[in-house]
Amino acid sequence: MIGIDALTKDFGEGPVVDAVSLSVPQGAFLVLVGPSGCGKSTMLRMLAGLEKPTSGTITFGDVKVSDGESGWTIAPSRRDTGLVFQSYALWPHMTVAGNVDWPLKVAGLDKAERSTRVAEVLGLLGIEQLARRYPNEISGGQQQRVAIARMIAPKPKIMLFDEPLSNLDAKLRVEMRSELMRVHRATGATSVYVTHDQVEAMTMASHVAVLNRGRIQQFGTPRDLVADPATAFVATFVGTPPANLIEVEPAQDGIAFAGEILPASFPLDGPAQAMFLPETLRVSREAGPRTIALEFAEASPVAGRVMVTGARAGLRLTAVVDDVPGFMPGDTLYFAIPEVPAALFSVDGERLA
């Protein structure tokens, strides 16, 4: 449904989106993740038609909507897309209801139709009681929901979301997440969704694209990304908690794990980074054959299990375990390292094995 080919955007100081190619089918939920400033909003804006690509093309279905080489773009209004702006972009002189209503009015719907639709989406997002307020009279989280309501009201074929839930509290965020998924499935629209939140990315996405400095690091399903990250960057960016990376190096009688020599258990030619998933690490108070001693840093419960972090200069490991005896800050913990890493990356982040 959405096809992006060699898409590049340059504002004049080097590419901000750099030769991005991917495609997702009708009804897909594509999530873009990546650190701040990596070009996510710029991608969305090109999909919306607000920004012209420097080169590369975008196609919706069979229709080419943007072509960088020839400078051809279809106007935002004729793409049947909706965008939730990162800044919300609520019109301050219209009430909440007015904000949702205006795009419908522009689309030429009659009054009765409009008011039922407005009531419907406001109800869907749980903000019907705010209908008569002005945007400066409601909270940031409420503004965000108004922005979503305004976007979905005209039922666009492609829904673009720029961090739509970032201002909500944790509980509301979970609720809104499922609400958005329901809207997405009910309309059959294709969605592109930008977020910083790993959990959101992993739970909502049918496809995930990890961006860094304008380039795609990896594109695939959430499961692929966690189980089989293509680069060290992806490994540390996805999953909750993210995977551990340990610098490893061949040593005389084994392998040095961040300086600690352990028996060699996998082939290693030179310095590299080994990835271990948090749930494969074990923690105990006693030293074992394959343990690294760290100082206890923090522990927090997750889904009936406990996430434990230990640290020392230059190394920080996180394990997810069933149970931990009460550690105090300053206690020494022994993290047991599995024999074989889940993945091996070169020093500059390329996947080796």
Added chain:
Amino acid sequence: MTFSGTIARVRAGQLPQGLVLKLVVLALLGVLVAAPLMRIVLETLAPDAIGAWTDVIASRLSRNLLWVPLSNTLILGFGTAVICVAAGGFLAWLVVMTDVPFRRTIAVMATLPFMIPGFATALAWTTLFRNNRLGGQSGFLESLGLTIPDWLSWGIVPSLVVLSAHYYSLAFAIIAAALASINSDLVEAAQMAGARRARILSGIVLPVALPALLSAGALSFAEAVSNFAIPAILGLPVRMQTMATRLYGLIEIGQSGRGFVIAILLIAVSAFFLWLGMRVINGRRTFATITGKGGRAKRMPLGAARWPLFAFAAAICSTTTIIPVLVLIISSLSTSSSQLFSSWTLHYWLGASNPDFAQGQAGIVHNPFILDAIGTTVTLGLVVAVTGTIVGLLVAYTLARYRTGLASGAIEQLSFVPLLLPGIGFAAAYIALFGTPIGPFPALYGTLTLLVIAATASLIPFAVQSGRAVIQQVSGDLEESARLTGAGFLRRLAAITVPLAARGIVAGALLIFVKIMRELALVVVLFTPATPVLAVLAYRYASEGFAQFANAIAVVILAISALATILANILQNRSQPWLKS
């Protein structure tokens, strides 16, 4: 609760100092602001004076006393408001939202006209456009052989043009600030909704900018109806009266009762519109922009219209800044307005008295009246700079220290009132209060003291604003953190308070000085030959036909105030380098 907070509270509990201070400040503001206003109202209500109301509002005279001046005033007010909003809005749009070339230069130029005193621009207009209807020197354009119709030389049209040329920079500043806060996402969201350009303009951009447009309009209106200098120079010679000139005339011929009534009505008209404007910006739908993160400013490409629009903007800016100043300078160096470029002389600056020239008036450096006036004006400016700064700091400090309570509320309101008052109306109130002896105090009318008091009072809102900026810099965390280090009071004063405050205080005082230098409306009513002030002298010279002297004095005022402004800006920027980013 913080340690120092506790100390402050304990101390406040022990000494009823706060109350004393509040009462002192309140009494001060009462005398300076409330008393004259109450006095002028009471004066017109006294049994032997109440007839002035009927005279003005409902008598055979009221057409000339009130209705004609009122309608002229309203025409000028509305006309100026419309032109200012259009011109200021256009420039603001160009500077803030488009990719017009030299945006910064235009932005700076558009704020300059307000720095040039209004009477200077009016003098420049007469130098160019004056025709021979009234005899005397003819203007430059007529001397080139053009016929200048009366409506272009005198009366409503030139007043309107010059008022607009003077005040559009206010509208520009307000509208530009508002536009800068409009996120381009708002427009893009409307594009996404499928709206066309015209629909976006009428449905989104205009409504969002509307409060700023209205308040800019209200402010220009209030300024225009209060202005005395411009209609006096361009309208009075052909008997076009506004409320302000009528008020001046009545006081001048000793009909102060009627004058006071006009003053009250003028204050009412101007204050009403200002109040309306403020209501609009403080109302429910004020559009302090709503934004999460990531809002961006995208400039509208003007394409082929870029340079033509730039040329248009440059024309507006230069005809309202550079040209009037040049005209004044050149004219003060020529023998007459009709020979701006052919016959130059330094007589008006350096010449000794010579019966062939200007009826024997000597050039500025030899002219005792002018030298005297320069001395008086600079003295007045300096004294008011000091008194105004002291009052401003006192009020600002009181308000910062004691934020709540009835007295603080009253102080806050009172210190804001002079902003609503036309200078000339305020001056009339001062005559009402101090024109006759009060108890043991002699009548102050005609003394420099009265000028000082009135000028100080009229500048209170401005002085309080600068005072607040200073207090904000000094007080609070900075001082408290110094206190926590254990530094003694004197040490803190020398190391923290003085360095932080000094430049701000001096800058604020300089700006007060500048305002006094250019003030005409307030002083023209309080003026007597014993207190000659430069601006009034320029006005007198102009009305008596000595255009070159008037222009030369305007140049002197311009030069002094430009220097002081530049100095103040340097001090202000230097004083807060950490605010720049």
